[in-house]
Amino acid sequence: MKRKEVKKILLILIVSTVLLSLFHIFRFLKTSLLPIYDQYLYKDFSVILPFIVSILNILILYLILRQILKNDSERFFVLLLFIMSPIFIFVHGTLNNIYFSLTLILLSVFLILKEKHFFSVFVFLGAFWVNQNYVFLILIILTIFLERNMVKNSFFPYISIVFLIGLFTTFNNYNTYLNLHLIITDFISDFGAQIGFGVFSLILFSIGILLSWKQKAKHRIFYFCMVSLFFMSLFDKDTLIFLNIFISLYGGFALYYIYKRKWSSENLKNYVIILIMCGLIFTSGSYIKKISDSGPFESEYISLKWLSNLAPGKVLSDYKFGHFIHSISNFDVYSDTNYYLYSDKSRINYYTKIFQSRNLEEIINFLENNNIKYIWINQEMKNSIWETEEQGILLILKNSKHFTKIYDYEVEIWEFNKHSN
Known part of the structure; x- marks a missing residue:
């Protein structure tokens, strides 16, 4: 690993530490108790465990990105969007049963990419043991990576994912009307969502999708996966945590494109980048303030x-x-x-x-x-x-x-x- 690459990773870890530290400072000015989401199982480790796991998740995600992205600057921008997303702050700032499941699923994906299939199965089983709600998500991930070894243009992975989503909706009899009716406030943190995306991240994601469309055959399984995860999120909001990785991935593509593209005016380029960064910082800051003010007290x-x-x-x-x-x-x-x-x-x-x-x-x-x-x-x-x-x-x-x-x-x-x- 090059020294330049190590510096970028350290910068990402520093930024994530600063964001989570700011959240803890704002929170502890009001109460010593972190927000609790769902039935939290790790009471004995309270504050320190989410912070440690955040570092693990960043490092594992970086190792995954090294397998699929050759350019270290692209990897940097993807991770930057990931750690500045409200979902990252939520997962690693509150007491919940999600962050450790995320670690295990990311680790299993990395093992699959390294062709350590035997070990990946055990890690997937660990993720299932920690949170049984993710069984369909785990099967979908396995199907996606199975597609890498399938005959070109095979429809088997897509049919399998549709079948799994059908099972998911059958076993999770959730109400979708509320989420569809309040789609903005349920999925965008700037408009009040507890688990949601930032506006600027979604804009960058949209640009990234347009840029990747030239190679749509290469990306189609990911497009299909993102649509599937979004549909699942109408039933279970926790799925947005995994969809956020794709939002960060394609948003990172867009941010890298803006950064590397030759502009007719260098000043205009700098203004656009500054505007984007200010938007991301504002979204993170406002979310930190909002969630630090929320109960329980x-x-x-x-x-x-x-x-x-x-x-x-x-x-x-x-x-x-x-x-x-x-x-x-x-x-x-x-x-x-x-x-x-x-x-x-x-x-x-x-x-x-x-x-x-x-x-x-x-x-x-x-x-x-x-x-x-x-x-x-x-x-x-x-x-x-x-x-x-x-x-x-x-x-x-x-x-x-x-x-x-x-x-x-x-x-x-x-x-x-x-x-x-």
Whole structure:
């Protein structure tokens, strides 16, 4: 490896470290608890593990790019877009079960490229063990690389991918209407998406696709894969994390083209590059600010640790906090983000109705039928679900002997006692 190439890798690692450090600084100014996404399994390693894995993911991705891109400057621009993407910050800045799966899948791809198929199978199995939701994604990746050894113009990989996506949609009965209806806010971080792409990255990606179209036969399996991943992301937003690698790849092609192309005006070229870099920095900065301001906060964490010492029972809260509540307290929850994504939203509709109800009998029947023992309410819920303290179930909680407020410090926890007179 040349010294110039090593310097570029070090620069990428420095930039990624700066971005993640800025996120941690902004976050720890508010709370010592990192945002939790889904059911986080690695509590004992909290802050340090995502940071270490971020370095591993960058290095493994670089090794993969070395196998498919000959130009080190192209590799540099691809990695630059990758580490400056909001998705990179999300995956390696929050507590989630995604980043380690990403490491294993990237490692298995690298092993396949190095023709270490025996070891790659074991790594893929490890990725499946860590997160079973990625089984279809893993099979699609295997199909893509199988295409390298197929007869030219064979349709087998494409038919296989369509078949796998059909199975994926069958086994993941998610609701696509919401994502299609709010496509902008669901997929673009600048417009509010928690897991989404930056506007400038998408612009560069579009340019990269146009540039690659001259060699579309060479890229067609990747085009097909990107369309497949996008379709899968309508059902499971985590798929965007893997689609982001392709966005960075083709965006890197475009950035390299802009950098190397001969311009009639050198000043214009510099202005365009500066504009692009400012756009990428702005997207990263605004996303860091947004996610560092989001919950959960320490007071919420403390309330759930306190709750975990009580008698076990199912907890009712807003679906957005379901995974967080379960991860910290180990108590079952009535609803979480999985129920929100499923096409059958009956649970969401039921508890939404109950939250607005003042009918004591209706509320008690609902809680009894669903074996709910605790109700967990934070400040965000009070601000978004109800307009006043006397609205809906809040009024019933205060005035019925069936409910006892057992915790009240920035978070309210109510215990339900169906036998109270």
